[in-house]
Amino acid sequence: MISTRELTKDFVVSRTETVHAVRGISLDVAPGELVAVLGPNGAGKTTTLRMLTTLIAPTSGTATVAGYDVRSDPARVRRRIGYVGQGNGAGHSQRVGDELLGQGAIYGMDRRAAKRRTAELLENLELKELAQRKVSELSGGQRRRLDVAMGLVHAPGLLFLDEPSTGLDPQNRANLWQHILRMREQHAMTIVLTTHYLDEADSMAERVVVVDHGEVIADDTAEVLKTRLAGDRIVLTVAASNHSRIQELAERLPGAREFTSTGDQVSVRVTDGPGALPILLGAAQQDGVPVAAAQVHRPTLDDVFLNLTGRSLREADTDGKAAA
Missing domain, CATH: 3.40.50.300 (P-loop containing nucleotide triphosphate hydrolases)
Known part of the structure; x- marks a missing residue:
C-alpha cells in the first residue's frame, strides 16, 4: 500500500x-x-x-x-x-x-x-x-x-x-x-x-x-x-552491603547489562526476565545473600526510545513543546 x-x-x-x-x-x-x-x-x-x-x-x-x-x-x-x-x-x-x-x-x-x-x-x-x-x-x-x-x-x-x-x-x-x-x-x-x-x-x-x-x-x-532493544529489568531488594555481591552474580546472567543500585534495590536488564530471575535467586541463596523481594518489569516502548536515543520519548516531547 x-x-x-x-x-x-x-x-x-x-x-x-x-x-x-x-x-x-x-x-x-x-x-x-x-x-x-x-x-x-x-x-x-x-x-x-x-x-x-x-x-x-x-x-x-x-x-x-x-x-x-x-x-x-x-x-x-x-x-x-x-x-x-x-x-x-x-x-x-x-x-x-x-x-x-x-x-x-x-x-x-x-x-x-x-x-x-x-x-x-x-x-x-x-x-x-x-x-x-x-x-x-x-x-x-x-x-x-x-x-x-x-x-x-x-x-x-x-x-x-x-x-x-x-x-x-x-x-x-x-x-x-x-x-x-x-x-x-x-x-x-x-x-x-x-x-x-x-x-x-x-x-x-x-x-x-x-x-x-x-x-x-x-x-x-x-x-x-522491546525484547531486542530494551529487555526485561529484574529488581531485587537486598541490604546495601550486599549490592556488589548481587551485581557479581547478576553479571553471569545471559545478556545482563545496565546495572543500577538505589537505596535497598539493585536492578539489572536482561533479555529474558522470567527465565533469568530463578537463576539469580538460586545463585543468591547458594551464596548466602538474603533477598527480601524480587520483581520482573517488562519493557515499554519508551524504554526502546531511551535505548535508541539516550532520552525518553516523554522527555523529548516535553523539550519539543518547550522549544516551540
Missing part, C-alpha cells in the same frame, strides 16, 4: 537557514497492516504523512501510495486514501449529517449513495443521534469520531491518522479506538497512525516505526523492539 525510498523534505526558512524535516525515509507498508509511527515533536512524523497524502511535495526521493505516485498522480492517491489530521476537519457551524453528505459529494458520490454511506457511518460511529447537531455543539470525543467518519466516507483502503486521540480522556480514547478497529476489521483497511500514546502503539499496532531527526531508527513489532 505504501512504498517510499529516500523520501526527504526541506523547508527553506531564510536565505541562510534550511530545516531538514525529513532526511531520507524508506518505508514499506503491506495491505491490511496497522503501523504506528512514533517520535518526539519535530521528528518528521507529520511531515512524512503530509507528503504521503499529497498535501506537500517531497524535496527528493520517491513514494507510491495505494499504487500511485504521489508526485505524478496525486488525485488518484487522494481518491484511495482517508486522512484525519491533528485538527478538527468539520466546519463549526455545519450540521454533522450535512458534513458527511458534503464529503460524499466531494468524492463524486451521487446523493443516494452519499445518504446511504452517511447513515452507515453515523450508525457505526455512534453519531446517529447527533446528525442534526452543529459541530460546535459536540464534545471532543464526538468531534474526533466525526473526523474519522469524514475520512471514511469514500471507503478508502488506506487510512492515515495523525494523533487521532490527542486531548481525549482515557474513556473517549478507548471508545474512539474501538470504533476505528471495528471499521478496520469490517473493511480490511490499512492504517498508518502517529501517536504520542505509547500504550496505543504497543497494544494495537502490528508494526512500530520509530522516527527521530527525520530518519527511521527502528522498525519492527513492538514485542521484538
Whole structure:
C-alpha cells in the first residue's frame, strides 16, 4: 500500500537557514497492516504523512501510495486514501449529517449513495443521534469520531491518522479506538497512525516505526523492539552491603547489562526476565545473600526510545513543546 525510498523534505526558512524535516525515509507498508509511527515533536512524523497524502511535495526521493505516485498522480492517491489530521476537519457551524453528505459529494458520490454511506457511518460511529447537531455543539470525543467518519466516507483502503486521540480522556480514547478497529476489521483497511500514546502503539499496532531527526531508527513489532532493544529489568531488594555481591552474580546472567543500585534495590536488564530471575535467586541463596523481594518489569516502548536515543520519548516531547 505504501512504498517510499529516500523520501526527504526541506523547508527553506531564510536565505541562510534550511530545516531538514525529513532526511531520507524508506518505508514499506503491506495491505491490511496497522503501523504506528512514533517520535518526539519535530521528528518528521507529520511531515512524512503530509507528503504521503499529497498535501506537500517531497524535496527528493520517491513514494507510491495505494499504487500511485504521489508526485505524478496525486488525485488518484487522494481518491484511495482517508486522512484525519491533528485538527478538527468539520466546519463549526455545519450540521454533522450535512458534513458527511458534503464529503460524499466531494468524492463524486451521487446523493443516494452519499445518504446511504452517511447513515452507515453515523450508525457505526455512534453519531446517529447527533446528525442534526452543529459541530460546535459536540464534545471532543464526538468531534474526533466525526473526523474519522469524514475520512471514511469514500471507503478508502488506506487510512492515515495523525494523533487521532490527542486531548481525549482515557474513556473517549478507548471508545474512539474501538470504533476505528471495528471499521478496520469490517473493511480490511490499512492504517498508518502517529501517536504520542505509547500504550496505543504497543497494544494495537502490528508494526512500530520509530522516527527521530527525520530518519527511521527502528522498525519492527513492538514485542521484538522491546525484547531486542530494551529487555526485561529484574529488581531485587537486598541490604546495601550486599549490592556488589548481587551485581557479581547478576553479571553471569545471559545478556545482563545496565546495572543500577538505589537505596535497598539493585536492578539489572536482561533479555529474558522470567527465565533469568530463578537463576539469580538460586545463585543468591547458594551464596548466602538474603533477598527480601524480587520483581520482573517488562519493557515499554519508551524504554526502546531511551535505548535508541539516550532520552525518553516523554522527555523529548516535553523539550519539543518547550522549544516551540
